[in-house]
Amino acid sequence: MSASRTIGDAKAHHQAAWRGLSRERIEFESTLVQVPIVKRLLEGNWRAHDYRSLLVNLRQQVIEGSRWISRAASNLSPEHEDLRSMFVRHAVAEHRDFRLLEDNYVAAGGRLEEIQNRPKNIGSEAFSAFMYHTASKPDPLGMLGAMFIIEGLGERMAGEWAALIQSQLDLPDKAVSFLAYHGENDSEHIAMFEHALKLAATSAERTEDIVRHARVVARLYRLQLEELDNV
Amino acid sequence: MEVFINASGQFLPGEPVPNEQMTDYIGTISPDADRRGKQTLRNNGIRQRHYAINADGSTDLTVAEMAARALGSVLDCAETDPRSIGFLASATTQNDFMVPGMASQVHAAMGLPPMEIANMQSVCASSMMALKAAALQVAQAEHDAALVCGAEFSSRYFRPGHYLGTDAVAADGTLPGDADFLRWTLSDGAAGLLLENRPRERGLSLKIDWITLTSFADRFAPCMTGGAAQQDDGSLKPWSHFTSAEAAARAGAFQLRQDIDALYRMLPVWLGEFMRLVDTGRIDPLSVDWFCCHYSARSLRKEMTRLATRAGCMIPEERWFTNLYEKGNVGAASIFLILDDLLRSGNLSAGQKILLAVPESGQSIMAHAGLTVMENGE
Structure with missing residues (x-):
């Protein structure tokens, strides 16, 4: 096989992965409006309780995020050492994010003990279980598909949601800093992600695996929004 | 049974109207509204269009009459006896009347014998609904020949009398963006096609390989x-x-x-449908020779190009064929106007693949069709 052919194949795999992930993300994000809590937000019908409920439910999942990324990093073999260092850096960057959620909750009128002690909702249970399951496998490259959905949601929706929430509920900046942070920074994470995808999507099988993980996680992420407070 | 597009035609009323003469026809709501209109024109890139109203707002035409004239020009270049046509499907955004449907009036205006008709009312994608209805009728051997037309007469809604004195006009004489946008976007005309169960014996035919149309109203409000x-x-x-x-x-x-923000939210979903067809093998971007996409503005085309390039499914820009900038955005007529101009361009040759793409912002629809060029029946 010639060198140019190899480069051409690599580009084709990367583009196929990007296309597949884009399709999953578009389907996920465009149908979120069907989820009651999102629908009410977009229609301007939120109560103060809705935001506090979202924060409590997100916190129990976010606290797990850097933990399953770390576990995934530990299962990446030397072949994927560049990916491993990216995973580790990402885990470090986000492992205290749940504190932001707690601060936001208190700033939005909630009690700290309340957000710290609530169990995961049944959707978050499924979501977290799947992420740990994937992260525990050898060379869990499918994690990238999952991370694309989660970071993509932050990049494209979090900023808009923060603004909507703030205006509807008349909240100070310090009450929406988690969503605002992800709205501002997840585009950098997506850029980093694109590089990671080039490293990982090097065959049709790997590409399919990454896209499939995106599909599963999109469904499970939605499930946790559908099951708010259903513990 | 295979289905072939064997003739096409169009009717555009009057002389082309350049941007600087638009207000001679659609009038002026306020100087400020006109300034905003210039911005819309910079975004959509349209340089001229046709209006079926005269400068004083009067008209001798109806949307059905324009459709009938376009179909008359289709039949003028057909190998087929008009009496053998068994089916007519018409498409428009707003008929002259609310009742009955436009297909009845088009049939009447054409003076053809009794036939089956179907009336499609939506926005731009109503054209593809009509095309698919006719293609299935012929494919099922229900009819040997069918006519399809798309027609629009939007300018009549854009006269100042439709706005002044309504709640839409603000104290400063401006219109909200959603009411203003389409005045500078849409124009008039009609175009049509003849579908048959066999190709032309002489000249160009387009074999219809497939047609898809998908509604995304499950996730979008009316736009x-x-x-x-x-x-x-x-x-x-x-x-x-x-x-x-x-x-x-x-x-x-x-x-x-037109909710313009919603339009840009729909764009990824339309492109997602295109990517689905790429991934399922319906579309091979590199084997498309002519890409006829009814995009409504140059700015939307740029955004589509950006997304498609990144996802490795961009059809090279030199293969895009459009007449938007010279003929305007004619809604349900546009894709047939594009196809008619492509068929008359002298650039088609046997074996080439044509891809049609018609997004509709109404409540979000995306339609595609794949065609193969044939010459002299081969």
Whole structure:
């Protein structure tokens, strides 16, 4: 096989992965409006309780995020050492994010003990279980598909949601800093992600695996929004 | 059974109207509204269009009449006896009347014998609904030959009299963006096709390989509307639910509206449908020789190009064929106008692949069709 052919194949795999992930993300994000809590937000019908409920439910999942990324990093073999260092850096960057959620909750009128002690909702249970399951496998490259959905949601929706929430509920900046942070920074994470995808999507099988993980996680992420407070 | 497009034609009323003469026809709501219109024109890139109204707002035409004239020009270049046509499907955004449907009036205006008809009312994608209905009729051997037309007469809704005195006009004489946008976007005309169960013996035919049409109304609210007024809670109130037609008119219910932000939110979903067809093997971007996409603005084309390039499914820009900038955005007529101009361009040769793409913002629809060029029946 010639060198140019190899480069051409690599580009084709990367583009196929990007296309597949884009399709999953578009389907996920465009149908979120069907989820009651999102629908009410977009229609301007939120109560103060809705935001506090979202924060409590997100916190129990976010606290797990850097933990399953770390576990995934530990299962990446030397072949994927560049990916491993990216995973580790990402885990470090986000492992205290749940504190932001707690601060936001208190700033939005909630009690700290309340957000710290609530169990995961049944959707978050499924979501977290799947992420740990994937992260525990050898060379869990499918994690990238999952991370694309989660970071993509932050990049494209979090900023808009923060603004909507703030205006509807008349909240100070310090009450929406988690969503605002992800709205501002997840585009950098997506850029980093694109590089990671080039490293990982090097065959049709790997590409399919990454896209499939995106599909599963999109469904499970939605499930946790559908099951708010259903513990 | 295989189905072939064997003739095409168009009717564009009057002389082309350049940007600087638009207000001679659609009038001026306020100087400020005109300034905003210039911005819309810079975005959509349209340089000229046709209007079926005269400078004083009067007209000798109807949308059905334009459709019939376009189909007359289709039959003028067909190998087929018009009496053998068994089916007519018509497409438009707003018919002349609310009742009955346009297909009846087109049939009447054409003077053809009794036939089966279908009336498609949506926005741009109604053209593809009509095309698919006709293609299936011929494919199922229900009819040997079918006519398809798309026609629009939007300018008549854009005269100042449809806005002044309604709640839509602000104290400073401006219109909200959603009411203003389409005045500078849409124009008039009609075009049509003849479908048959065999190719032409001489000249160009287009074999219809497949047609897809998908609605995404499960996730989008209406984005382009007419006949309803938005309420404070965001819901749309149909004109007929007002206490009187006059009250509905005052609330702006009869104005055509376009939520421009929603348009840009729909774009990824339309492109997602395109990517689905790439991934399932229906579309091979590199084997498309002519890409006929009814995009409504140059700015939307740029965004589509950016997304498709990144996803490795961009059809090279030199293969895109459009007449948007010279003939305007004619809604349901546009894709047939594009196809007619492509067929007459002298650039087609046997074996080439044509891809049609028609997004509709109404409540989000995306339609595609794959065609193969044939010459002299081969």
